[in-house]
Every structure is written in structure tokens, then in C-alpha cells.
Amino acid sequence: MLTVENLNVYYGGIHALKGVSFQVRQREIVTLIGANGAGKTTTLKTISGLVRARNGKISYQDRDISSTPAHIIARDGLCHVPEGRRVFANMTVAENLALGAYHRRDQQGIKRDLEWVYELFPRLAERRQQLAGTLSGGEQQMLAIGRGLMSHPRLLLLDEPSMGLAPLLVREIFEIVKQINASGMTVLLVEQNAHMALSVADTAYVLETGRIVFSGPAREVAANKQVREAYLGA
């Protein structure tokens, strides 16, 4: 579904991604773990078109999207839920969700997805007329994911959905990620919380200062001695 080949990304003189390659197969949950500054966010931004690679190739559903504008990529069912939630703070929950469906014209489908999002996140339903900026961190994360789901994506990129959340909420969010995946959506999950990410993912890649240093089935990566020492505190 998504193939990234030999991606090189620079921020001025900083070489942020140094030949990153990986693959996401349909219906999988793939996780990309790594320490702060490893290049996880940069990888997602490059896929969704917010950042341009100097070279390398990104194919999504067998088409090269390396130079496609971000809004076209989004309209094509590839949805990126950004790091730090980035909800539209002075708009209501309902307006944020409506923006998620911005490019859609199928009113019936939008309505169905809205019901689904409110079912997944009942707390958003209770707060639909509240300004997004007044939500708690966990609720904002739910809104960011819900807003993403409103675009009815085929591939969902999630950038650190657990960041800054209490352990109970983290569990809840990961439970939802599993549900979303079970509904047929492919997920690329970026996390610093390697433990949780490896427990839900099928496949894992470990990113270290712009390079993939390990990859494999999540279970095997989780069992790897070096990974355990470096990322799982064991």
C-alpha cells in the first residue's frame, strides 16, 4: 500500500533522514519507533507532502506521490494526524470534525462516519459545541484522530498519539487504534512509547538519527536484546 524507498530529507544543513526505506502493507499496523529527534515526524511529514525529500521515492497505492501537493494526497485517502494534535483551537468540536471531511461530497457517508466517530469517542459527542481549545489533552487527541477519520482514509498516519497522556488514556487510545485497524484501515503509527506501540503493531521499524536500524515483525523486534535495552528499558 505504501512503499518508501531511500528517502533523504534535509532541513538546511541538517540531514534528517538518511536513506529511509520501509513498507506498509494493506490492513497492517506498522509502527515506527525511535527516540526524540530520530526523524519520525519528518518521515510522516514527507509522506503526507508537508516536507519535500531531496531524493527517494514514495509510492502510495502504486503511484509515485513524492511531488504531489499535500492537499491532493489527503484527498486520496492518506490521512496524517499530526504530532501535538494541532486541533483548530477556536473552532468547535463539530467544526473540527467537519473540516476533516472538507473534501468529501458524499453527505450520507459523512453522516455515517460522524456517527462512528462519536461512537468511538463518546466524550466528543458530549462536547460537540465546545471550543476545541478548551478540551483536555486526551480529548484533543481524540478529536485529532476523529477529525482524521472524518476523511474516511485508507491509510492513517498517527504521530505520537500517546504523547503527554496519562497511562489510562494511553491504553484507551491504543485500544481505539486497534478498533480502527480492525475496521479495515491501514495504520502507520509513530511512537516514542515503544512498549505500547510494539504491543499493538504487526510490523515495526526502529529509527535512529535518520536511519532504520532494525525492522521485522513487532514481536521479534520487541524481543531483540538491543531494542529492549535501548527502547524498552529492560
Next chain:
Amino acid sequence: MQEVIQQLVNGISLGSIYGLIALGYTMVYGIIRLINFAHGDIYMIGAFVGYFAIRNFNLSFLPALLVAMAVCAALGTAIERLAYRPLRNSTRIAALITAIGVSFLIQNAALLAWTPDPRSYPDVFPLRTYEIGGVFVDNRQITILSVAVALMVVLHYIVNFTQIGRAMRAVAIDADTARLMGIDVDRVISFTFALGSALAAAAGVLVGIYYNRIEPTMGAMPGLKAFVAAVLGGIGVIPGAMLGGLVMGVAEVAVVALTASTWKDAVAFAILIVILLVKPAGLLGRQVREKV
């Protein structure tokens, strides 16, 4: 008392014109953080297009108004496309200087095409004055007010209740995240320029009718005052621009009534200085962190 109400009526008429122009400044600033210095000149072009539409094409007021708005909407988007878009990722000062350049360009082109001589606006409405309890209101003031209010209501509706309006607000808050929603940011910016320019054009036609006099340099002073109005209301805040415009109009009329009319233009800058010292975010502005 009658005198006070009379001045208030005059001030509100003038202020609603400043408000219409201020809306364009504030919307464009809200979305790309640029003070569009050419905005006052778009207002001037609007006045001239209305003038020609009425005089040469025999249009009545409303069609002439719509033609002026449409022409200026196209002009505004063209300016954005040709002059500002290529500079989207350069420094703010580069864009600002370009905006000043565009302003000079339009003004001088107009001087060349239409000569510096003032023209009197064709008479679309025979002037009719009504007296209500000692206060005089004429049909031109009523027209200005009703057109301004109608346009503001339409704008309010577009910004708050349509998909493109929601997209405008989203881009103003966070353009990158808006892109991730599938919003074509360039299109939204074009639309914003079109909307702001159309409102300025309407103000131009209204001024032509109210003061019965237009000239190629007419955009400079109202442009500056409307800019002050936008800052006064809180730049980037749409209701703030309307409020700022009204305050400016009333203040200007009051100053003329109480002192000498030579102070008329100084009041704008006095207000600007005071607002920057006392409440730089403006009357309705929130103190927000600058976007990085």
C-alpha cells in the same frame, strides 16, 4: 443633543466605509500575515470601475456596485498571484516592500490613465434628505449603511457557516494542518483576496456616491485609516475590523465637529499610537503567541 446624534449619524456612515475597507486588511493579514498596502488602491479602482459602469454603461447603482466588486475581486486575486505568492516563503519585509510597490504601481497607472484631476461621480440617486426629530439623514447615508450592513452580514455568513469560510479560518490558524485536511491553501488565499477586494470596491463606489468626488490618489488616506481601524479592532479579527471602522468614523467626525477640520487625519494616527501603547492586540484581539 440633536447635534450629537447628527454627528453620530455622519460618523457611522463614514465608519462603515472604513469598516468595509478594514475587513480586507484584516482577512488578508489573518491568513498570510501580510499588510496588503495595495488594498487602498483596490478601493480606488473600485470607485473608478463604478464610475465608468454608471457613466459609460448606464448601469444603475446595484449592478454598478456588483461590477466594481467583481472586477476588484479579480484584480485582488491577480495581485496575490503575481506579486505575493512568489514571496510566500521569503521574509515578511520583502513581502511588505512588494506590497508598497504594488500600491505605487496601481496609483501611478491610474494617474496615467485617468489624469490626476478629480471627477464628480455620476448622479445615481437624486439627493433626498429626511428630517427625523431635527436630525438630518439623506438617502445616500441610508444606502451606505444598508449596503455596508448587508455586505457584513453576507461576509459573516460566509466565514462562519460555509465550508470555504471554515477553510479560511482553518488556514488562518494553522495552514499546514489545513493542508492535511485536503484544503487547497492557495485557493483559500485567492478567495480571501477576492472577498477583501470586493468589499473594498463596494466601499469605493459608496464613497464616490457619498462625497461625489473621486481621483487616483483617493485610496491613500482611507487606506491608512482603514488599516488603523483594523489594528484598532484587533488585526486578523473580523468583527474587530467592523468595530474599529465605526470607532474611527465617529472619532473623525467628532474631532472635526469639536476642533478644526485640519485635525481630521491626525486623529487616525493618534488612535494608532494610543492603541499600540495601551492594547496592541486591539479591542477584540486576543494576545496570541506569534506563529513560528
